Amino acid sequence: MKQFFKLCMLAILFVFASCEKESASDSTLEQNEVLFEKEIIVSDGEEDPELQFTETSERLVVSSSKTYGNNGPEVAATYTVIDADRAPYGHIQPVSNFWWSNSRDADDYFNPDTYYGAAEGENLVFTEYTNGTANLVGTTISGTCTVELNVWFKHKKDWAEWQAIGGEHKKEGVAGLASNSADMNFYLIDHTRSTVTASGGDCIETGTFGLVQRPDPNDPNTPNYGTHIGPGGANYDSNIGAFGLSTWGTLIDPVSCLPISKPKIDFNFRLELNEEECNDCEGKVTDLTLNWDWHNDYRVRVYQRYENTCYATKIFDETVGAHENFSFSGANSNGTIGKWAYIFVGNCYYTKIRTNCDLEIGPGYVKGVLEVVSGNSSHGGELCEYVPEDNYCHRHWRCRYRSHCRYY
Numbered sequence: 001m002k003q004f005f006k007l008c009m010l011a012i013l014f015v016f017a018s019c020e021k022e023s024a025s026d027s028t029l030e031q032n033e034v035l036f037e038k039e040i041i042v043s044d045g046e047e048d049p050e051l052q053f054t055e056t057s058e059r060l061v062v063s064s065s066k067t068y069g070n071n072g073p074e075v076a077a078t079y080t081v082i083d084a085d086r087a088p089y090g091h092i093q094p095v096s097n098f099w100w101s102n103s104r105d106a107d108d109y110f111n112p113d114t115y116y117g118a119a120e121g122e123n124l125v126f127t128e129y130t131n132g133t134a135n136l137v138g139t140t141i142s143g144t145c146t147v148e149l150n151v152w153f154k155h156k157k158d159w160a161e162w163q164a165i166g167g168e169h170k171k172e173g174v175a176g177l178a179s180n181s182a183d184m185n186f187y188l189i190d191h192t193r194s195t196v197t198a199s200g201g202d203c204i205e206t207g208t209f210g211l212v213q214r215p216d217p218n219d220p221n222t223p224n225y226g227t228h229i230g231p232g233g234a235n236y237d238s239n240i241g242a243f244g245l246s247t248w249g250t251l252i253d254p255v256s257c258l259p260i261s262k263p264k265i266d267f268n269f270r271l272e273l274n275e276e277e278c279n280d281c282e283g284k285v286t287d288l289t290l291n292w293d294w295h296n297d298y299r300v301r302v303y304q305r306y307e308n309t310c311y312a313t314k315i316f317d318e319t320v321g322a323h324e325n326f327s328f329s330g331a332n333s334n335g336t337i338g339k340w341a342y343i344f345v346g347n348c349y350y351t352k353i354r355t356n357c358d359l360e361i362g363p364g365y366v367k368g369v370l371e372v373v374s375g376n377s378s379h380g381g382e383l384c385e386y387v388p389e390d391n392y393c394h395r396h397w398r399c400r401y402r403s404h405c406r407y408y
Helices: 004-020 029-038 159-164 173-178
Strands: 075-083 099-101 115-118 125-129 136-143 143-158 185-189 195-199 207-215 227-231 241-250 258-275 285-292 300-307 312-320 325-331 341-343 348-354 371-375 398-401 404-406
Touching: 099 143, 099 341, 143 159, 159 185, 185 207, 185 241, 185 371, 348 371
Parallel strands: none
Antiparallel strands: 075 125, 075 258, 099 115, 099 258, 115 136, 125 136, 136 143, 143 185, 143 195, 185 227, 195 207, 207 241, 227 241, 241 258, 285 325, 285 371, 300 312, 300 341, 341 348, 398 404
């Protein structure tokens, strides 16, 4: 019986130690300093006594609000097109983004009527995708002529890859002559998807046309300049080093694919990166990506209150590697997490993160060894960056003063 009693006590101590072994007595400052040096993970001591676990709590819920992708390519970057100032010919050529020759021989380069620019408040938009394609879309005007552009680009390559297939870099103008080839990426106009539609009395020609790359990249007797993009890419612009694009094209009949009577066009413009908009947390948090800021792998589980009841439901359960990111989404019918996201590490409760927007949570928010990387709220969209407090001891939950930390 005594032996059985000893075994029971050992089992109880082992279970207790599994969750509490990393806690520490704060009886002496010396002990606290030792723990700080070891950087041991312990609970914040604020477990929610109202949270109840049932048989279904361990069933991982896949939130209906989680996005698994779509049929289109993923956007890599979006830019606003800024008209080039045409340096060094800005005194005789107007600020513009598009040139369309009115001459069969394209010898009217200094005719200001051949230049098109952004309508007020209607800048062209250039979008790059992660699959190596890009798209230029929008309206450019000259007098009463309006040109609607939907130009697609394909086969993105860096300078080394471009050279390997015989590609060249056309450097001209102020910014272009100062640019470095190694800084550029190169595309080809995709004639199977591109359209140019012109309407209005001042147009050189009207109608909807196709567009092919000029010079012909498949003609061994002509250069292969393609479409270049990068610092100094807007060749005829005075802003040396500014991000931009230049390319050259031939307008074609969309049915016969033969050049129209006045087919030669150029694009030359700067590109201004559109920063992703964010908002303060509004409504409730719908999803979060956290960074595991620790040097060991651990099993991490995340729970929420199902439909804001007291019952726990699991929304994440995986082993997270050192310094890895992990993501989870809300399981409520409206896609939200509710008031709290409860984090368990190993077999034990670790901490909870407030997700009802009472706290302006966002990238940079730190709770223990977890840091918010990104997230969204139900009424505010993407979360803006959180301005953290100067809390040197955030992993230890409480500070006696800046240089000495204590566990809660």
